[in-house]
Each structure stands twice: as C-alpha cells, then as structure tokens.
Amino acid sequence: MTSMESDKCWAECMDVAVEIARKAGQMVQEAVKQEKRVSSKSTPTDLVTEADQQVEELIISTLRERYPTHRFIGEESSAAGEKCVLTDSPTWIIDPIDGTCNFVHSFPMVAVSIGFAVMKELEFGVIYHCFDGTLYTARKGHGAFCNGVRLQVSKEKDVSRALILTEIGAKRDPATLNIFLENMKKLLSAPAHGVRIIGSSTLALCHIASGAAEAYYQYGLHCWDIAAAAVIIREAGGCVIDTSGGPLDLMSRRVVAAGSREMADYVVRQLQPISYERDDHQPIVQS
Template identity: 90%
Template sequence: VASPCLAEAAMSSAGEDDRCWADCMDVAVRMARRAGQVVQEAVKQEKRVSSKSTPTDLVTEADQQVEDLIISTLREKFPSHRFIGEESSAEGEECILTDSPTWIIDPIDGTCNFVHSFPMVAVSIGFAVKKELEFGVIYHCFDGTLYTARRGHGAFCNGVRLQVSKEKDISKALILTEIGAKRDPATLDIFLGNMKKLLSAPVHGVRIIGSSTLALCHIATGAAEAYYQFGLHCWDIAAAAVIIREAGGCVIDTTGAPLDLMSRRVVAAGSREMAEYVARQLQPISYERDDHDQGTRP
C-alpha cells in the first residue's frame, strides 16, 4: 500500500510535512531492524566476497541482498521518492542529491568487519528533503542498539536521549577515524601524518573501529570527542550527521566549511571548537566526489 505522503510537494503546511517525515522515520526504524536481523543471520553463513574500487573495498552478496530488501520495500511504500544506495551506486546508478525526498542507505556499514565477524556492523538509513537531512536511523546489527534522530526532535539510543561531550580541550579528547580505501604509500603517509599531529597535541588516544556510522554514533553518545575521515561516502554520514547534530554536536567539512554530503570529507565533534581544531590539523586526502559524474563542481 502506497504511503499517504505521495503528494509531498503539494502539502500546504510545515506541520503536514513534519507528520509525513515522522511516518517515514517509523518505517525506517522497522526496516533497519528487519535488515539487521538479515545481517545477523548472514554473518553465520559462508560469505562470498569480492572487491569494488580497491582490493580493500569489499562487498558481499549480503550487502546487495540487504540493500535490495530495503529499497524494494521503501519504493513500494513511497514510489515518488528517490534512493541513493551504496551497492546500487557501485553498479552505476546516479548518486545525486535533489530537492526530492531521498533515502540514503548503507545496507552493511563495516563490510570488512562483517566478513571477519568483527562485531562493529550497522545498517544506516538517512533521509533528506530539499537537500536537508531530516532524520537518521542506525542499527547496530550485533547488539541490537538503535540510534535515531529527527531534525528538531532530538537524538536517542534505544529511546534514551543522547548528549555529546562538550569538551573543547584537545588534550582531553578521544579521537576516532577510519583509514579509507586508498592504501598507496603517499596516501598512507598523509593518513599517518594526520594521526601523528593529533597524537602529538596530545590527545588521550585515537581509535579505528571499522564502521564509520557506529564511530559517528559514539560522538553522539559522548563516548568520544571527535571524528574525522577522508574517503567516506554520503551513505556513511547521512544518518549519523542528523544524530550528532540532534545530540548537540557539530558536523563540518574538513576545510572548516559547512558539511557537503557529497564531498567525501567530514569532521564531527561534540563542540565546534573541537571540530575546528581537528580540521585545522588535517592535511587533505583527495577522493572523487560521490556526485562526480553529474556535472557538479569537482
């Protein structure tokens, strides 16, 4: 049965929009839980693994099956909506954010972790309207933790309201990051150089957990003070950005500019001061934009 929210563009009030997006978020929560159960079962099975852009950029049959499940179910309910999915984008579907209601989906974030049964794996579902992120849902597949947030309505973990760390002092910070798909010597030198700068600040520590979305959720919970990465995709950040912002945090570009969802760069922190400090330390690593082939700026 199609959603009653098919005529979003014709809605006459912000209140109607708000109710519609709340309904969409309820569906996202159900889909994330359902997809998470599929992942829980798949991790016990033999995994057929291949690579995409690099030998370390892994994909499994489960990634594709879970994305197909999520998108096919959502498309049936919301046929006028657009979809950006990790695996469909890898197969050549356009990755461009328009004003239309758009679901941004990572079916298995932490695929390498999934392949090795390392327990940091999540389903991530973000939703944007008029290029503004409206809500995010992230489900930790191994322990059943559910992170949710809707713009203007707060962020929650299993129903408990989240609050970021407001720490401004870098010497008291725990920093999270990810390595990225590029592993050539020059890129690794920059990656390690960035880590060395932060460790020399000094920060309390730097952690890599193998799941961008779950790492970002740790910023929202206050378990860590900042996160940075070059090379992530829009589906890695969309849902988490809403959760962090609604928990009181800051999400920006590594240049210090406002977040550009397609830029493949992000700094997130519990305070703007922390985010801006981390951004100033970073030597950039160049990645092609997610919307590179759509005539957008480089």
C-alpha cells in the first residue's frame, strides 16, 4: 500500500469511527436514563456497568465486521482477560464509556473514545461527548477539530498563568493518596491558577487541545484513555509525553500533556511517580 493509498484508507476508517462514536454516544445517552447495574473491577472505585460492556460490543462488532483483519484493544474486553498488546497491525483502541463513575451518577462528563494505530503509531482519534454531542476529531497531519472548528492549544509557558487538569486514579491507599496530594500541592504552590478533576481523562485532554487548560498529568490511566486524545492534542499543536519527560509510551499508564513543551517539562519536574502495572504487563522501568 502506497502512502497515498494508506492515507485515503485511514481517512475512510476515521469516517467510520465518527459514525460509530455518534451511534455509541446515543446509546450511552439512553442508558443514562435507565437503572444502572454497577460492579467493580480492580478496586471498589474502578466501576463497570452493563452499558460499558454493551457499548463496547456494539463498537467492536461493527468494526470487526467491516475490518476483519484489524486488531482491537477495548477496556472491557481487556478487563475480561484479553491481552492488551499493541502490534504493527492496524489496531482500534476503544473506551466505550470514559467516565464510568460520572455515568453512574449522571454527572455530565462522559465520552466515547476511539483511537487508531498502525505500526504502533497513532493515526487518528475520535472522541464524542455523550451529554452535549460535542465531537472531537483529529488525523495525523490533518489538524484537530471540535464540531468541525479547528482546535488550537494554549501556548502558555508560565505555570503561574496555567489551569492544570488531572485525575485521581484507581488506587486509593494512603501512600498513593499522599503522593497524589503532594503532586497537586506542588503545582498549586507554583502557584498555578488552579487544578481541576472532571472524572473523564479523554475530555480533560480535549480541554488541553482546545486551549481551555494548559496542562494535564495522570498516573493510572490506560491506553484507551489516551490514544484518541493524544492525536487530537498533537494536531492542535500541543505535546504529549511520558511523566519522565521522554516520549509517550501508550502502555505505561502515565502521561503529561500540555499546550507548550515548556509547560510539560515544568509539570514533569514537579511530579513524584506513582507506580501502576503496565497495560501490556511488561516489567516496569523506573525513571
């Protein structure tokens, strides 16, 4: 396949992803109104509902019928025991309901996230805000958009003029919470304008892409939380890196994203690491 042919092919795949994300988002909208059957996964705060599983089944079954040779990484299929491995094959990386706790409480920050990678490189991302119908899209080399309007990150370099976003993560033991709070304290003492937690990693990252906030960091997120959003932020002019300051590793469960490299590097320097098992279960390299 030539580069022109592959570019056309991935563009068609993204069009399909947009269609499916809208359909899945409508399914989530309907599910919000119904009684929710809730259980937990790795910890009592790591929630899953029947809707998570049903929406993921809708997305993957539709895509698999259309692209039988492609691979899939989904939050709920991984929770059910499927291996989470990124290969060179075209791979869809799916979060059916990002913000499950928000969904359970009808708190309006819930999204469907669909990322796509080829040769282990992210090609495009589609994120659909289920409550208000906002659609974020980006394809490598073609820009990032919100409902068709081009996105541009804040280029702010000074943390004293920054709004910073984060998420708590699933681990809530005292030692982990102490590190989490110390990291937040360092940034608030910088002093940043503020730190916000909205309960949806993908939508928080979209706020970086839109310029509504300057930086985001998290330990404990998964590849499906970051895949689509990473493309959107990069195409909006921002950077997405590892908490060590090196290149993003999708499976590492840690990320810093910002509108400027200077802002990202500042956040990196403030952070004390929190250890989580990698998504691909490979040995953790401390840095």
